[in-house]
Amino acid sequence: MAAASTESTITASAGASAVAGQYTVTVDALATNHQLISQAYTDQDTTSIGSGTYTIAVNGTTTEIAVNELTLTGLRDAINGSGADVSAFIVENDGAYHLVLSAKTAGTDGAITVTPVLAGGTAPAMVELQAAADTRVTLGSGANAITLTRDGTTLTDVIPGITLTLSSASVGKTATITVSGSNADVRTGVSAFVTQVNAFLDAVTQLSSYNADTGETGVLFGNSRLQQIKGELLTTITAQVGGLATGMNSAVQVGIRLGTDGKLAYDNTVLEAAVNEDRERVVRLFSTMGIATSPYVSYLSSTSETQVSDAAGYTVQTTQAADRARLTIAGGELPETLADDETLTLNNQTVTLTAGMTRSQVIAAINATSADSRITATLTGADGTGTGNYLTLTQADYGATEYVKAVSTLAAGGTGIGTTLVTAGNPGAGNVGRVGKDVVGTINGQAATGVGQVLTGSEGAAKGLMLQVSATAPGDLGTVTFTRGVGGVIDRLLEYVTRAGDGAISNVQTTLDANILSLDDAITRGEASVTREVARLRMQFNAMETALSTYKNQSSQLANLIAGLPTYSLG
Structure with missing residues (x-):
């Protein structure tokens, strides 16, 4: 089970793969839906926007x-009926009407671009009403914390096995997520797994059914690929999982x-004994996990391309540790109290300081905007380390693309920024x-891509394996043993089955579509043949009528x- 210390604003639930422990999560920003708004119109159903x-x-x-000569209302309805990933509505304000487009997908993935090519009317000129922004959370605390961005408010891949649900009240809040091992949770998870698999098997049976009495069939009766998927699923569940003892x-x-009956069942006595003997091994049997030998390496996620490691695991080596950008104002110590009012702009965020503020109050004022500026202030030595009275501004996020920018309204004195x-x-x-610096290194001896503290395998067996590397110095960081349990293997299978374009279902759909087109073409040819035959018979009928x-x-x-011929009589 999982519990959050700020349960009213951040809720947490644990799956079977959750690892017991405490995790600190700070919600820095919540994802928003991109919105565009048009200029004002005097009406919504008369003025043409053009064609x-x-x-x-x-x-x-x-x-x-x-x-085609639509009004604002007509364009709204056309957009909502088009299948585009936006919702359109009209807002009235003091007799003025505005068209608003709102992305259905939250975050930067839902950013909207409109291209109107209209003439002969008053085309809507759209401007941004609300920017698209991703959810931003910080995992951990202190110098080694990392910042992650996601496109929604339900987060399933920040902490492995934990689902975090956020609300608007979560922003700025820090939660301690406590995951406690529970044998009952594991048993419940296995039971739910069996139930869900059996529900899928029931659906396959219904779709491929045949009733000998009525002759009725399921919509996919005779589809061999459906039966193959069923067979692959059952084989996956009962097969041995690579990488496990x-x-x-x-x-x-x-x-x-x-x-x-062709469905799954489980023996609760055997399951109970296995969980009681070694809960973690049962969890690994069903989960996709990475176990690191170094305390400075943590498994984050993987992709369908990531291959299971052998018992020795994948080696992790770095030649550069990740670092955060830092700026120390070393021209002089921060005054004990400010003599003048001063306004700072830190990473485009404004910080207002007033005369009489103490050092600690200045630090607190800067840190009060950290969620937006991504800058934290501390007092250090002149070189930016240790203790002292010099103002040091440090970027909250690791990485080469992160930055610290500062400017003041005071040319001299005050904070000394200038x-x-x-x-x-x-x-x-x-x-x-x-x-700032990105981590640089390899996984399994092959190239990996570093972004901040996150190192992701980019080729070979470890491709897609994502690790957090919090070490402050480069070097050999041991190994990560990656296993894909029953649940992970099924996820991989379902990803192939449901993948757009070349997945199993997509291929079946393509085949069915081709068959439908072929039947449509045959019907069209048949109709044309009937039409020609009807025309021929009509011609023959007309010719017969003429001849008759x-x-x-x-x-x-x-x-x-004959009637006009003379008649003769013989007498």
């Missing part, structure tokens, strides 16, 4: 809408078996700056000729 096309692009998908590397060993912009990379005379009429005329003429 042409109105194109909407969201997350790589483009939808083109044909426009003998004795706990198959679902059969925890009491799961295939019943005579009216000339100073940065971690260009600290100015007398100051000390340090740019001619024969009737000839018969009439012959009758008249």
Whole structure:
């Protein structure tokens, strides 16, 4: 089970793969939906926006809408009926009407681009009403904390096995997530797993059914691919899981078996004994996990391309540790109290300081805006380390793309920042700056991509394996043993089955679509053939009618000729 210390604003639930412990999560920002708004119109159902096309692009998908003298209301309805990933509505304000587009997908993935090609009317000129922003959370605390961005408010991959649900009240809050091991949770998870698999098997049976009495069939009766998927699923569940020790590397060993009815069943006694003996091994049997030998390496996630490691695991080596950008104002110590009012701009965020503020109050005022500026203030030595009375500004996030920018309204005195912009990379005379760095290294001896503290395998067996590396110095960081349990293998199978374009279901759909097109083409050809045959028969009928009429005329003429012949009598 999982519990959050700020349960009213951040809720946490644990799956079977959750690892017992305490985790600190700070919600820095919540994802927002991108919104655009038009200029004001005096009406919504009279003024024409013109004719042409109105194109909407969201997350790589483009939808083109044909426009023919539509009004604002007509365009709204056309957008909502187009299937575009936006909602359109009209807002009235003091007799003025505005068209608003709101992305259905939260975060930067839902950013909207509109391209109107309209003429002959008053086309809507859209401007941004609300920017698209991702959820931003900080995992951990202190110098080694990392900041992650996600596109929603339900987060499933921040802490492995934990689902975090956020609300608007979560922003700025820090929660301690406590995950406690519970054998009952594991048993419940296995039971739910069996139930869900059986529900899928029931669906397959229904879709492929045949009733000999009525002749009725399921919609996918006779589809061999459906039966293959069913077989692959059952084989996956009962097969041995690579990378796990003998004795706990198959679902059969925890009491799961295939019943005579073709569905899964489990022996609760066997499951209970297995969980009581070694809960963590049962969890690993069903979960996708990475176990690191170094305390400075943590498993974050993987992809369907990541391969299971052998018992030795994947080696992790770094040649550069991640670091955060830092700027120390070393021209002089921060005054005990400020003599003048001063306004700072730190990473485009304003901090207002007033005369009489103490050092600690200045530090607190700067840190009060950290959620937005991503800068924290401390008092250090002149070189930015240790203790002292020099103002040091440190970027909250690790990485080469992170930065510290500072400027003040005071040319001299006060914080000492000055009216000339100073940065971690260009600290100015007398100051000390340090740019941020991405971790650089390899996983399994092959290339990996570093972004901040996150190192991701980019080729080979470890491709897609994502690790957090919190070490402050480069070197050999041991190994990570990656295993893909029954649940992970099924996820991989379902990813292939449901994948757009070349997945199993997509291929079946393509085949069915091709068959439908072929039948449509056959029907069209058949209809054309019938039409030609009808035309031929009509021509023959008309020709027969003409010939019959001619024969009737000839018969009439012959009758008249015969009637006009002289008659003779023999006497």
